[in-house]
Amino acid sequence: MLFDVMWRRPRKWVMIPFIILVIAAFFAAGLIVEQAVALSRLLTGGQLTGMAIAGWIFYFIPFALLWAVALFIERKAGTNLTAVCLALLILLVPIVAHTFPAGYNETLADAITGPGGGAFVAGARNAVLGGLIPTVLVPFVLFNENLRVRFDDRTLRLMMIAPVVAVLTATLIAAVVLAP
Secondary structure, eight states: OHHHHHHHSOOGGGHHHHHHHHHHHHHTHHHHHHHHHHHHHHHHTTOHHHHHHHHHHHHHHHHHHHHHHHHHSSOSTTHHHHHHHHHHHHHHHHHHHHTOOSSOOHHHHHHHOSTTHHHHHHHHHHHHHHHHHHHHHHHHHHTOHHHHHHSOHHHHHHHTHHHHHHHHHHHHHHHHHTOO
16 A cells, blocks of 8 residues: 555656666676676686687677667567666666776776686677677668668668678677787
């Protein structure tokens, strides 16, 4: 009964715990990345190829979630999936942004000290490049009016699969090859 009264009023207070959680994710980013690197090191034995792939996967996840939200947002059946992906995306972006290896990052430097740390950074840089290129370019193709006249939405989306997969494969290969 008390909960019914509480939910009937405007629910401005609902965002407060969520904002606190996002801020906490930003401050816990160093610990989370440190544990991800430690787990990667445990699973791969610190080998350069495995660490580069682990870094690529860790930093590519926000882009994959963003694409999932964009793909499922129109479908009624995907509303729960869209909400989950959007929530995970909002929680992961502060972690990835706080620990991105651009220049000197003390939080990341502490996490990657040890075998395979440089390979993890190479994977991270290539993952962001591989996620950013399709994220920026694909909407220009999908929302181009000339192409929409010639093709339907489904065909345009299917046409974008090959270039996106090619970019992702190229950046993953580059991460493995460029791993120090």
